[in-house]
Amino acid sequence: xxxxxxxxxxxxxxxxxxxxxxxxxxxxxxxxxxxxxxxxxxxxxxxxxxxxxxxxxxxxxxxxxxxxxxxxxxxxxxxxxxxxxxxxxxxxxxxxxxxxxxxxxxxxxxxxxxxxxxxxxxxxxxxxxxxxxxxxxxxxxxxxxxxxxxxxxxxxxxxxxxxxxxxxxxxxxxxxxxxxxxxxxxxxxxxxxxxxxxxxxxxxxxxxxxxxxxxxxxxxxxxxxxxxxxxxxxxxxxxxxxxxxxxxxxxxxxxxxxxxxxxxxxxxxxxxxxxxxxxxxxxxxx
Numbered sequence: 001x002x003x004x005x006x007x008x009x010x011x012x013x014x015x016x017x018x019x020x021x022x023x024x025x026x027x028x029x030x031x032x033x034x035x036x037x038x039x040x041x042x043x044x045x046x047x048x049x050x051x052x053x054x055x056x057x058x059x060x061x062x063x064x065x066x067x068x069x070x071x072x073x074x075x076x077x078x079x080x081x082x083x084x085x086x087x088x089x090x091x092x093x094x095x096x097x098x099x100x101x102x103x104x105x106x107x108x109x110x111x112x113x114x115x116x117x118x119x120x121x122x123x124x125x126x127x128x129x130x131x132x133x134x135x136x137x138x139x140x141x142x143x144x145x146x147x148x149x150x151x152x153x154x155x156x157x158x159x160x161x162x163x164x165x166x167x168x169x170x171x172x173x174x175x176x177x178x179x180x181x182x183x184x185x186x187x188x189x190x191x192x193x194x195x196x197x198x199x200x201x202x203x204x205x206x207x208x209x210x211x212x213x214x215x216x217x218x219x220x221x222x223x224x225x226x227x228x229x230x231x232x233x234x235x236x237x238x239x240x241x242x243x244x245x246x247x248x249x250x251x252x253x254x255x256x257x258x259x260x261x262x263x264x265x266x267x268x269x270x271x272x273x274x275x276x277x278x279x280x281x282x283x284x285x286x
Contacts, residue, residue: 005180009037013037014064015039015067016037018066018067020035020039022253023247038191039236039256042237042260044063045264046260049156049158058133059137089203097207098190100189100211101186105183123177123224126226130160133161134164134165140153156269162229182222188231188235191232192235193206194236195242230264233260233272237260237276
């Protein structure tokens with residue numbers, strides 16, 4: 001399971017590396033690499049839809065090949081930025097946030113594994129879709145006459161594709177669903193901090209805001225559903241939108257991220273796009 005998660009994060013990091021080649025990322029090593037993973041999730045979501053439309057097999061090794069292309073090119077051209085880890089306020093705060101992430105993940109995993117089964121409803125439907133995607137390497141319904149799988153076309157199948165390619169590597173359905181879903185939720189803590197730091201322009205206020213989010217009991221649950229994905233994509237998307245004022249090329253990354261939200265889950269994706277519209281409206285007035 002640990003090897004599967006590391007491979008998954010590396011694929012996201014590689015796709016994020018590819019997506020961010022056109023912009024200058026922050027020099028802080030924590031922020032730089034977490035952004036690549038978060039933005040890589042958006043790139044993965046859009047790429048997965050294109051692969052499916054073009055009938056390219058949904059297979060983990062194909063995603064890995066795309067993910068390693070950009071880092072290898074940077075190695076050949078000697079373009080890699082060498083981070084300098086320093087004992088400063090910013091790195092201390094990032095260490096605190098990562099610590100909060102692990103506590104949050106531990107709590108959610110404790111809840112998810114408090115019983116051996118999946119909850120009724122969405123988790124079982126996702127499990128059926130994931131098994132089909134993993135074996136058939138497509139997210140298209142096998143029948144056009146009737147709906148066999150609840151969370152495949154026309155429902156955006158990206159959440160199922162993500163866990164489906166991991167299921168190809170680690171075929172332990174229930175633990176895999178519980179761990180990956182909890183991991184996605186807990187990563188939101190980190191991306192919330194990164195966005196707040198950018199938005200508020202005050203790292204102290206960003207850390208306080210992150211503590212508040214961390215302690216809110218109603219923030220998500222360990223229930224397994226596709227709603228997790230657009231919420232994970234939201235804060236990297238907002239970071240990209242906030243970065244446009246510094247570098248116009250961030251608008252291309254923001255476009256990819258908004259597209260990823262739209263193909264992640266229908267109802268929550270729509271609500272988040274309303275929030276992005278309100279953000280755009282207020283920023284335009286200002």
